[in-house]
Amino acid sequence: MSQIYNTIEPNVINEETVRKALEEQSRDEAGQLAKREGIDFKDVTELQLSFKNILQIDNLWQFENLTKLQLDNNIIEKIEALESLVHLLWLDLSFNNIEVIEGLDTLVKLQDLSLYNNRISKIENMDALQDLQIFSIGKNNLDTLEDVIYLRRFKNLRTLNLLGNPLCDGEEYAPFTVAHLPELVYLDFKLVNDTMREAAILKYQYSTEPLKQAEAQALAQLEEEQAKQTELEYHKTAFVEYLNGSFLFESMYEEDAEAAKLASIPGVDDLLQEYRKEFVSVCENLFNYGLEQHEKREAEVSDFYGSLQEALTANQEQGRKIILEFENQNERTLDEIQNISSAEVAEAKLAEYSEDILQLSETLMTLEVQTADQLEELIKDFERNVADLVSTFIENVQRMMAQCRDLENRHHEKLLEISLNTLEKSVKNELDKDLPDDVRMFLVDKPTVVAAVTASHDIHLAKIASREGDILRSARHWQAAVTEKALQDEIDRNRSRFKEIIQYIENLQEEVENMEPVEPPE
Missing domain, CATH: 3.80.10.10 (Ribonuclease Inhibitor)
Structure with missing residues (x-):
């Protein structure tokens, strides 16, 4: 202290x-x-x-x-x-x-x-x-x-x-x-x-060299982890993360308390390996399809915004041309008004100029309405194309997930058959090898065996359904988000453009109102 x-x-x-x-x-x-x-x-x-x-x-x-x-x-x-x-x-x-x-x-x-x-x-x-x-x-x-x-x-x-x-x-x-x-x-x-x-x-090179090597290895590991994370984020944007391998299959067995017991039954291990191979193959097909569809969605979005920008560029160029022509045409008019000695003539010229301003306003507003209509059609086409892409994607995801469920159902039937046959042999003391005590505990009667196999089956189906639901929700959320953004961006742009036109016209009109009246000669 x-x-x-x-x-x-x-x-x-x-x-x-x-x-x-x-x-x-x-x-x-x-x-x-x-x-x-x-x-x-x-x-x-x-x-x-x-x-x-x-x-x-x-x-x-x-x-x-x-x-x-x-x-x-x-x-x-x-x-x-x-x-x-x-x-x-x-x-x-x-x-x-x-x-x-x-x-x-x-x-x-x-x-x-x-x-x-x-x-x-x-x-x-x-x-x-x-x-x-x-x-x-x-x-x-x-x-x-x-x-x-x-x-x-x-x-x-x-x-x-x-x-x-x-x-x-x-x-x-x-x-x-x-x-x-x-x-x-x-x-x-x-x-x-x-x-x-x-x-x-x-x-001190004897002590710094090992440090350099360790740091280089750590850096390489960090870069590898970052690359994996980047790749995972890309897979997430395609809605198929963790489908490029056995992740989904393994997740079905993580919470399956009966799986390990059932795997000890003679003949189940071979059955499980064959099931795994077929299941993972379907998942990888779904993964590759998801990446392919992601590229199509990205291309659709890119094409849309490219077309949108072309239309806006054309609108901006036309608007600038209209304003430039107006300003060039009326620059001489303003000079003339300043130099007119007759108040009546000056007022007439000012009235004429005011009419030109109103005409300019109408022309610019009409151009913006036409542009808004054009962009509205582009957005509608975009919404239809996105809806078609997502609909096709969802249909194929559901088809492939149905394949996963079919594989699970077939595996369940074969597993139940093997389990009941094993129960029968156990009752008759005809088993070729001793089973673990926890397996023998449910090989006591048919209802117990059926309950164990069915509980395992229900867990697997729930995992498949959950993963399918995640993919479908992600796809629909993307569809809603990307189309809503396109629509809202256009609403904001349109409002902003109208404000720009109104402000420009008001500035012109204010300039007319602030012009000093012409003093008659003495």
Whole structure:
């Protein structure tokens, strides 16, 4: 505990503390205005709370756009309550009583972090700070050189200060750090020159090479996982995720408590393997069909928006041509009106010009109506094409899922037949091998056997039905979403275009109204 507690009362971060700090930050005219009219914490990007004797970080959640935060020279013991400061780039927690690095997981944009002069004994819990460029953690309790290795994960780290930690006392400190952090530019406020870097890398290559290999393997694994995730997302857009293999088949047996028992019956294992092979084949056919249909749907959407853009481009070009012709034609008219000495003639010309404006408005509105009609037809064709694609897709999915059910039904019949034959042999003590006790427990009578086999069958059918339902719902949801979006986009565009025309016409009319009346000659 800091000795300062004996002389000064610890403080907390409250609204009064924050407002006073903001007023102190802004002593200029803008600051005085903010003081009179109030400060919206959401607008604050920098906050300095240094030398406030703060014991606990709190009440900063409203500063959601903060990029720079100074909490140095306080008595803070724990890094906390910073979760909402997701835009923070610069954080100073130096000269406090912090013992553990924590509470930084959401600060993914942080570039500059100072924990100088605290009580930290281990570098940890900083994995989220991948943008970190400057890190100061000098004058703490770090005593293990291996702590430096943790910092290898920060590929953007260029400036590091560790000076004042016990680990710096040995002569190996500097070369070890430079060798293990080869991208460092500054270490402990000194430039890392090429000679020092090359010597350090050569000296510690025995320990850095395994690290490089491990990191390369980790990176390759990460890239592989990301590729798999990307592929899975693509399969989801085609509504056939986890159908490229035995996933569905295996899921039918995950919750089937009777399956393992039934598999122990002589002859069931061979039956199950044949069932699995045929079932997986149907699933893979469905998977490939789903990808093929996804490509067709994507092509349909692409063609639609291509046609839509062509129509809009033609409309825009025609509209610009009409306006340009109007402006060219009436530029001379406006000049003439300005120079006409006769008020009556000027008024006549203005009236004529006003009529031209109304005619322009009617022409532009008519063009927009024609365009809207054209796009409406395009959207209707698109809706029909999408409906046909989805309908065909659903029909074929249902057909293939029916194949899965047929396979399950046939397997159920054969399994029931084998199970009843085994029951009969068991009753007559004619079994060739001993069965597990849990299998013998339901091989007691026909109703028990039938119940066990039927329960297994019902679970399998329910899984098939559930997966089929997921696919159909996804397809129908996509159909509704893609057609509704096309329709709503056009409604929004049409409204926006009408507003543009009205605004343009009103500006022209206002220009006419504001023209100064012609003064008759004296």
